[in-house]
Amino acid sequence: MAEPNVYDSTCSARDALELIASKWAMLILPALSAGPMRNSALLRKIGGISQKMLTQTLKDLERNGLVIRHDMQTVPPHVEYRLSALGNSLSEALIALDRWAERHSGDLDAARERFDAGRTEGV
Template identity: 75%
Template sequence: MSTESAKKSADSRPSVFDPTCSSRHALELVASKWAMLIISALDEGPMRNAALIRKLGDVSQKMLTQTLKELERNGLVIRDDKQTVPPHVEYRLSAVGRSLSETLVILDHWAETHFGELDAARERYDAEHGG
């Protein structure tokens, strides 16, 4: 392969730095706090709506529903309606959602380990800058 065709091939790869690349939509979707937390919660296994609300603590029903629909629309979450009375609906990760959860679990652990350092830095900054 010539140097020029190698460069063309490299240039045609998807890049989050290309404003026309759909990978930016993927980043926007998963960068949402609620999406990240829902995917991490579902990493433990299928959950019903009420169980997700309890797990997440402070999510509103509206925000949970909205985020679950967006995650389902993008193929990260599967909605499983058991077709029973009373209604029984569970949410679980799709294969691509599970692959994302592997990364998010690492990010969750990072946040749990370093939140104190970030809190202290924010307090120092605010004290120095009158924030």
């Protein structure tokens, strides 16, 4: 327990990894790095996410101290989400990943095409 190691499945670092290795967390945290956002704004910004997954992921991130939820206690509801310091430090690493994905998605596409073509052309 002294030296957390992600390769050890019993280590809590593994749990941490699973939390952040989520498609939605990888988008929500970087989205919040620009500043606090409301539910509806996140819903608009992150294409393809459902209300359910947004709420669920935000709650999970809040529970783990990465996101801070601020409920204005008004009706109709006004709730803002922002990064904690911890969340902010993580989102830097996630932004790097997102950028990598944006920059290299073309390479992946090309590799996939090559691979699949090779498979059908036989030996």
